[in-house]
Amino acid sequence: MARQDRAIRTRRLFLEAAAEVFNECGYDAASISAILDRTELTRGALYFHFTSKEELARGVLAEAVTSEGLVPQTLKLQEWVDVGLLLAYRLPREPMLSASIRLAVDPKARGLFGTRWPDWIVLGGDMIAEARARGEVHAHVDPVATSRLFVGAWTGVQLVSGSLEESPELVDEIASLLELVLPSIAVPGILARLDTSSGRAERLLAASRAAAEGRGEDPGPRSADGPPKGR
Template sequence: MARQERAIRTRESILEAMASLFVEVGYEAATIAALLERTGLTRGALYFHFPTKEAMARGVLARAVTREGVRPQKHKLQEWVDLGLLLAHRLPREPMLRAAVQLSVDPKARSLFGTRWPDWIDVGEDLLVEAGKRGELLPHAVPAEIARLAVGAWTGVQLVTEVLPENRDLSEEISRLYRLILPAVARPGILAELDLSPCRGERLLGPAADAGAPVADGTPA
């Protein structure tokens, strides 16, 4: 068991180190030699876990789609919003997530192993379908369309925010995105009860949430 736990920790450390390299220099320029220097591993130890750089990239992408921090709420639309706000809070702080986005927009990397955008769309669509069944959406709102366009908009906002000279906060920008989207798809009574605060992602992952305390659902938008 101890050996297995060490192997899991080593595998995780390799992925984290390679993710940092992908963020810093891109997929093409990230080399095995640089990874070995960063981790202190031998080639044999590295190849025991990952035989190629492509395998490591796939490992990074596999961690991209997560509902960590999303808790059951009164409204499924709140859970859908929480999904995006949590990612906005975590992405600047977690190289693994940043690397996954970078790999997804890199033409060379994308041609080799695709992206996880379809999976994000599916996760969002599932929540939106449930929201529709509960009467939270306007009659014209189509969950599949909302999920697809929201993922595209979220990604675009993240990429633009990252290069703007004003050092804008991603959580604030994503909060603004939801404030633009939701009036067009959510019933007014539901919209008034949604918490779209840019601080919500941080609260969901904060000490109170870790301790099991509920995170309020109902702060007016």
Template sequence: MVKQERAIRTRKAILTAAAKVFEERGYRAATITEILSAAGVTKGALYFHFSSKEELAQGILHEQDQWLAIPDRASKIQQISDTVLLHAYRLQHDPMVRAGVRLSLDQQAGEVDRRGPFTHWGDIIGELLDKAEAQGELLPHVSAPETADVLVGSFAGIQAMSQVMSDYQDLLIRVNAMLRHFLPSVVIPSVLASVDITTARADRLVTELRTPVPAPEDDAVAPVG
């Protein structure tokens, strides 16, 4: 059990280091040697968990996917909004999430299957939209898969623009504006009137979920065998 915990911690330390190196250097320029040095683990430990740079990238993309769950809400539209707001918050605060999103948009990460996050997010949002439709929250003629794709694609661009324009400082404001432009075409007016998409809600969500937001300097991981 203790052994397993240590393995999980090592794996996490390697992924955190890889996320940092990919973000600083870009996927193509990053080397395993740099990641080893940033993680402070042995070569053997790294190769025990990941056999290649590509596997490290897939690990980060997968890690990003692990953090999407918002507890069930009565309104599925609220649940979708919460999912989007929380992801925006995590983009601002969690280097792993940031690295995952950047990898998805990294033109030079050709060997990595970058469709994963788009598909995964599309599935999650699409499923919630199906439930919203079943309980009468959607306008007629909304196609859940299409609407999910528009939301996922738009979010990808809104976050990229926020990163370029303000290094993510204005991300929650931009996401709020995106949702205000998006939801009226999708949901019935009474849902629209009751859904909370304010930037303040993101903070409350984090408190609610007691997310372990990593401290800015917690990458100083002690060497683990």
């Protein structure tokens, strides 16, 4: 592995360890030592990449707006649906994503680093605006306001469903949330053609990871502990 590739992987290992510790202890109680203990790397390597816990938190948040698994669809509104489903599928499986929400809902961490919510609102708002321009969305829908409501609703559904004693699968809940809001957004002919099934995200992600491996690209965090054969 080239030195640069290794540096990228090492940096990612530290971010993943930091995300796990933030998830378990919260930002305030997380310590550099606890993060280091999760890796088998040296303190020197850590400080080469990150000089403080703050930098680790910023690094985790920087990775949190991700469209992995998203592929162009005939309907632009389907891509917006896919973003919501993909994140719901990935969040319980990827500590970096759950840590970014944990940091966002923690008022102290939020005061220090802000959140990625505004970025998600812009990303979703652009997709809804494009879908509206193509006639897939009711003319009266305000793309930014709708995106803002959905980012909020998505976040809260994750929080509340995750806190219940019998937690439903997040991707099932988000599929139901989409089914609840889409009739107010999509024009009838388009609504019937949208796929909001909760198995969709897993299929999209598997296809995109297989395609990335075929192209010899890094297929993402899932293979961080073992690069694909043939490298």
